[in-house]
Amino acid sequence: MREAVATPRHDVPVGVLEGQVTALSGLSVSLSGLADFTGVGDRVSILGLDGRETEAEIVAFRGETAIAMPYGSLEGVGSGCRATFSLFDPSERKRRAGGTLLVNDGWQGRVIDPMGRPMDGKGPLPPDGTPQRLHAPPPEAARRARLGPRIDLGVRVLNLFTTCRQGQRLGLFAGSGVGKSTLMGMLARYTACDVAVIALVGERGREVREFIEDDLGPEGLARSVVVVATSDSSPLMRREAAYTAMATAEYFRDQGKSVLMLMDSVTRFCQALREIGLSSGEPPATRGYPPSVFAELPRLLERAGPGAVGPDGKAGQITAMFSVLVEGDDHNEPVADAVRGILDGHVVMERRIAEAGRYPAVNVLRSLSRTVPGCNSAEENKLVQEARSDLASWDEMQDMVRLGAYRAGNDPKVDKAIRVAPAIEDVLKQSRNERATLPESFEALARALVPPPQAAS
Numbered sequence: 099m100r101e102a103v104a105t106p107r108h109d110v111p112v113g114v115l116e117g118q119v120t121a122l123s124g125l126s127v128s129l130s131g132l133a134d135f136t137g138v139g140d141r142v143s144i145l146g147l148d149g150r151e152t153e154a155e156i157v158a159f160r161g162e163t164a165i166a167m168p169y170g171s172l173e174g175v176g177s178g179c180r181a182t183f184s185l186f187d188p189s190e191r192k193r194r195a196g197g198t199l200l201v202n203d204g205w206q207g208r209v210i211d212p213m214g215r216p217m218d219g220k221g222p223l224p225p226d227g228t229p230q231r232l233h234a235p236p237p238e239a240a241r242r243a244r245l246g247p248r249i250d251l252g253v254r255v256l257n258l259f260t261t262c263r264q265g266q267r268l269g270l271f272a273g274s275g276v277g278k279s280t281l282m283g284m285l286a287r288y289t290a291c292d293v294a295v296i297a298l299v300g301e302r303g304r305e306v307r308e309f310i311e312d313d314l315g316p317e318g319l320a321r322s323v324v325v326v327a328t329s330d331s332s333p334l335m336r337r338e339a340a341y342t343a344m345a346t347a348e349y350f351r352d353q354g355k356s357v358l359m360l361m362d363s364v365t366r367f368c369q370a371l372r373e374i375g376l377s378s379g380e381p382p383a384t385r386g387y388p389p390s391v392f393a394e395l396p397r398l399l400e401r402a403g404p405g406a407v408g409p410d411g412k413a414g415q416i417t418a419m420f421s422v423l424v425e426g427d428d429h430n431e432p433v434a435d436a437v438r439g440i441l442d443g444h445v446v447m448e449r450r451i452a453e454a455g456r457y458p459a460v461n462v463l464r465s466l467s468r469t470v471p472g473c474n475s476a477e478e479n480k481l482v483q484e485a486r487s488d489l490a491s492w493d494e495m496q497d498m499v500r501l502g503a504y505r506a507g508n509d510p511k512v513d514k515a516i517r518v519a520p521a522i523e524d525v526l527k528q529s530r531n532e533r534a535t536l537p538e539s540f541e542a543l544a545r546a547l548v549p550p551p552q553a554a555s
Contacts, residue, residue: 111184119144119179120163122172125333125377127154129164129181136164139233141197142183146174154181155334158378165378169213169334199342200227201349206293209310209324212338217326228352230345232338236400243404243413246356248473252288253281254534255460255526258482258543260445260467261474261536264356265404265415268467269364269437271422271429272447272459278421279305280530281447281458282360283313285419286322288533292355294322297343300336300366303328313530329366333377336370344401351405351414359402359416365423368395368433384432392436399440419445443467456527463490481543485522488547491515514549521546 246264
């Protein structure tokens with residue numbers, strides 16, 4: 099049998115290996131007869147008692163028994179059902195390890211599922227394309243390009259206080275209902291990039307069309323690829339949504355393009371990994387997350403960023419924004435803490451700011467970009483530092499001012515903060531249908547920092 103598998107036949111199967119279901123437990127299926135020729139990440143097909151085929155992925159082994167998880171429902175699958183695995187020559191098997199997708203330029207403007215199938219009712223996707231590995235490794239660290247020039251995100255608060263370069267990766271930390279999806283839709287429409295790839299991982303089914311039609315809009319969709327796995331999808335499908343989106347972004351990056359990658363959210367991706375790990379027998383560790391979750395996170399997030407330098411000395415860039423749904427507004431929970439340590443900066447959205455009516459509800463004092471001040475001019479850095487100082491003084495003293503416990507003239511720094519803070523807050527406000535360029539953002543901030551004349555006493 100092994101000699102037959104070694105016969106070079108390119109992408110034509112040289113045979114089919116058959117096994118059978120021996121047990122079902124929770125979300126996993128135990129398979130016998132496949133251990134000698136399969137490994138973790140291989141995909142098998144299970145024929146149910148009702149004649150329906152279910153694709154599954156091997157996630158672990160217990161002795162000679164393979165543990166698989168389905169991409170769909172296990173209804174109709176019982177003990178003794180047949181499982182099949184297609185055998186390929188070694189080179190083709192290596193290419194197919196972990197799954198591949200044929201990606202092409204025709205994916206722009208489309209909404210697809212994690213398996214690369216259209217979900218928007220616009221007909222089939224173009225059949226040809228470049229094979230992209232779903233679980234590809236990040237570019238080699240020594241061969242990666244450096245970050246590109248400053249990129250215009252189209253959102254004033256981000257342009258000013260978390261200024262970003264091409265290839266940078268930012269985390270967007272927010273609780274539920276704080277305006278995270280609206281902000282990501284603005285980024286998809288207004289960021290100065292060639293193509294946007296958006297992963298909606300574990301999104302509520304009813305909100306998908308709302309995001310595409312209201313937040314993203316026709317303008318944003320036209321240059322985007324949207325990958326969707328709703329909350330009722332299997333854990334494998336929710337996990338694969340992130341990998342499919344990343345593989346798609348890598349396809350456009352390898353063409354030398356500037357790609358914007360948006361993922362909502364890393365938390366639901368980690369929850370899917372937790373379900374997979376626990377079902378395969380891993381022990382729970384930090385807050386129920388098995389160790390493999392925190393090993394898998396950097397493998398995904400490190401794939402974003404600058405690509406490898408090509409023969410012409412140039413490289414494509416994946417500028418990424420990964421949202422983290424902080425549970426109970428706890429910004430130090432395990433996923434948020436791990437993601438913050440991997441990425442190149444973080445944007446913190448707070449409920450109290452949203453409740454006060456300022457959108458986007460970004461707390462600029464808790465947000466930072468690790469490429470600042472290197473990507474701004476000296477004058478721009480001075481403006482930002484002055485604005486941060488004024489906002490910090492106002493944040494510290496505003497309760498005392500409102501209570502009447504502070505007397506004007508006691509501290510010139512606080513006096514200035516009281517006068518300019520409302521103007522800075524007005525600069526930070528932006529409707530979702532408004533675009534703000536980098537030059538316009540800094541000009542507006544410069545005007546806001548000029549204190550209004552004091553009223554005559």
